[in-house]
Every structure is written in C-alpha cells, then in structure tokens.
Amino acid sequence: FRFKESLAEDLRRADLVISHAGAGSCLETLEEGKPLIVVINEKLMNNHQLELAKQLHRDGHVFCCNCSTLVETLQSMDLSTLKPFPPGQPEKFALFLDKVFGF
C-alpha cells in the first residue's frame, strides 16, 4: 500500500521493522518495542532528520544502514544487542509548567 491512516496494527503484528529515518516512524516503532533497522538515504533526506536516527543508533536502540548495505545488515544483525527504548515523560513537563504558574 502507498498510504495508510495508521500503521499501528501492522506495527503490532511485526517482528522486525525496516524504515526510513522519519522521526514518527522511528519513535512509533521503538515505542511498540519492535526491533528497527533504519535505512538512511542521505541524498533524499533533510539533514535534520538524520540527527534522531544517528542518536538512536548511538544509544543502541536501532540498527542503521543504507540501501546498499541493507542485505548485509539483515544477515549479520543480532537483535538481542538492541537496547529497549524507554518512553518519554510528559509528567515532567506538567510538573515544570505547574511550577511556572504556581499551581
């Protein structure tokens, strides 16, 4: 398919996700606890989109590769080396804002 309203169902059923480095795709996948390989195409992408993918890779949450190294990555990857991705904490933001306003 070209476009779906929500990939949530597919994500839940997947064992492995291979995605571009879009932030939404990466974060949604990691939050579902699925192993993720991020394929980077430096020519097509906005530079800033790479920042998150690189950081996630540095922190050990995803595998990174480009189109030509994808097969090799699939063959040699060890999913057990991926670190779980803890969820964000909007409670901290709420606490911060409450302090600002004196609530």
Next chain:
Amino acid sequence: TGGHTTEILRLLSCLSESYSPRHYVFADSDKMSEAKICSFEQKRAETFSNSQFTLDRIPRSREVRQSWTSSVVTTVYSILYSLPLTYKLKPDLILCNGPGTCVPVCISALLLGLLGIKRAIIVYVESICRVETLSLSGKILYYFSDYFIVQWPDLKKKYPKSVYLGRIV
C-alpha cells in the same frame, strides 16, 4: 502539522484542567491535525467534564525549504492574520513546538505584550527530532520565549538558556 501535533498532544497529556480552555492554532493547509486534536480532546472529556477547547486555522507562514524572500512575505502575512486572533484569544500561555505556524502567533503575542494589552508566557518545546541543531522556529524563539525546552543534552550545552527535562514526548 503531523509530527508536531502528535508531540504537542503528548505534552498536553499530563496537564491538569487549570490549563483550560485550550485554543489550538494550526495551518490552514494541515489536513490531519484537526482529527488528532478532536480525538485527544474527546478522550480528555471522559475524565474532565468541563473540558473546553477551540480550533483556529491560520495561513501557513512557510513551506519546507521555501526561499528566504518569499518566506518573509508569507510570514508577515501570517502575522497580520494572527494578530487579531491572538488579540481575541488573549492567552495566558502560548505553548508551541516548532512548526512555522507558531512564529506569527508568538510575534503577535509579543506585540500585544509590548502594547500593554496582554502579556502571555511563551513556552517553546523543541521537537524530539532535534538532537544537535535547532529548527528555524527554535532559533528565532530561543530569544523571544520565556521558557525554551530542549529534549537532548547536546542542545542544552549549545543553548545554555534552555531548559532540559529529558525526553518529554
């Protein structure tokens, strides 16, 4: 737009009803945010019975990678459009997270503050996608916001006046 809306709704998820009514302002070209917002507010209304919110659209100030000169024109147009809206809403708090749409609203709020009409507190939360560099909106609002929140330590180092709370979305 898209990711920004998702992020801002997550930021709102833990806020108490003191932060009410909520006025959502987004770009007229944005097709998906309205549905996401309504869905969020519907869920919220299940817990907080007096939950109130409104939706307003403004012209998008800048398309991705739009040229500098045309961006200035479209941003000025967006400011002229958002000035009466901001005046009408007179917000106590403006919470924004990066789309070009937020700049005209913040500038309007600053003008209203300078004119002594209404002083809003501007809280800017840079997107989680921004690990090493700020978005253009971020670069502008770093100087004009009351609180500038970043989600990665590298940015806190580069922009010392920012607030770092870790990942909050």
